[in-house]
Amino acid sequence: MTSHALPVPHQSGRGNFAGTFGAVALAAYQPDESMFARQLLSIQSQTHSNFVCLISVDGDHQRVAAMVQRACGDDGRFHVLGYDDRLGFHHNFERALKAVPESARWIALSDQDDYWYPEKLATLLPELDGAALVTGQARVVPPHISEIGQDRSSGGLTDRRNVGAADLIANNQVTGSLCIFRREVLDLALPFPSLAAPSQYHDHWIGLCALACGSINIRDVVLQDYIQHGGNVVGESRQSLPTSIRNTFRFVKRYEGRISPRSVCSIIYKTGLGWRTLMARTLLERLDLAQYSTSPDLRDSLLIYASPRTWALVGLVIRGMRGGNVSPMRALEILLGTVVRRIAA
Known part of the structure; x- marks a missing residue:
């Protein structure tokens, strides 16, 4: 496993989340380098910069570590957690979350091939004052549309919504790559339950834990591109x-x-x-x-x-x-x- 000393966080007061130290947990598996680098740079360019980014690699971690170095240079916030065995995305996210430092007050999840708008963290963090988990919406686009630039008018949008507990259990509204949540949600969620089935989703479980810790707030603000392509492990599908x-x-x-x-x-x-x-x-x-x-x-x-x-x-x-x-x-x-x-x- 590739490891480095984690940076010493700067913490603001405990009364609110704006400006506080947290962690971005990113699960990687055989990423396309151009899309992966673009996502890493979008995280690196966040207007809120007080975080560490933990990248858990599901096999072939040395190749991914080299990609991170080429994209992020010597930015000490980015750390590769390398493993030779493959567990799948559910437990790969769990490995990243287990490495979150105790001093982190919040956690954001990241896919390897999306694109965050610069204000994503700064917009969502203050919302944690009143909710255990908060999520925004995303523009759903193919890679070539996302790479055009800052024109956010094209493409479809996700339709996540605030629902009651029964409806959340039945139909998950928490997409991991869109959300940010408090530390106490992580403490309740680990270790993840495990079932050998395609319905096993880390974000569905985290969403339920967030309800137990307080509430979920889904905001109608678009804060990233949710990129859909042929290699998506999980996508924004509408199955017949x-x-x-x-x-x-x-x-x-x-x-x-x-x-x-x-x-x-x-x-x-x-x-x-x-x-x-x-x-x-x-x-x-x-x-x-x-x-x-x-x-x-x-x-x-x-x-x-x-x-x-x-x-x-x-x-x-x-x-x-x-x-x-x-x-x-x-x-x-x-x-x-x-x-x-x-x-x-």
Whole structure:
């Protein structure tokens, strides 16, 4: 592992987050050098500069370390954490977060191929005074559009929204690369729960932990480009039913080893319900131990997902879909997972 002495942070008063020291956790895996360098430079050019950037590399870390050196020079804020084994993006982010220094009051997550506008951190940090996690929106564009310059009028926009606990569990609204959160969220979130399934997302878990620590504030301000290209591990997709079915069989081969009725049912359950049940159970266990102040809405929703009662769960999902906060495809995934669980019971 490549390591360096972390810089001594400058801390302002404890009453607000503007100007405070924090950490940017970036997960890298075989990055395209031009897009990676552009993202690193956008982080380096933030108007708020009091941070350390921890880059966790999922294999081939020496190559990535050389890229960081070429892009950032001798900037002591940037540190490469190199590993030979590959864990996937969920646990690669976990490795970066485990390295966050105790003195960091906030954490921002970064993908390897986006582009942050210079004011991103400075805009979001003051919002942490009133929320455990805050996120903005992003312009969704291909690389060639993002590289044109500062014209932010073209391209589509993300549509993240503030929702209740039940809808957040069903349909994640927290995109890791858009958000920033308080230290206490990290303390609750580590270690990450783990499930061998495509539905396992670090930002979904962190979002629930943020609700337990206070609240989430999603602002309608565009603060970065969310770049979509052929190599995205996770993207801003709008899957059709046929695409979802094809992906299910692809995931069966990847996570279950072979295609059989049992393995197909296993993936359907894990994707639709299993991951959400695991998150709910894990968070309830930690909330009991840490004695967090949890809203009745969050507590009741966690209890329903932790020990799924069919009609109560169906009611939550249908209400979320009718309210426009749970997509029909996500609702279908959860309901299918519920059906498979009932058949297997």
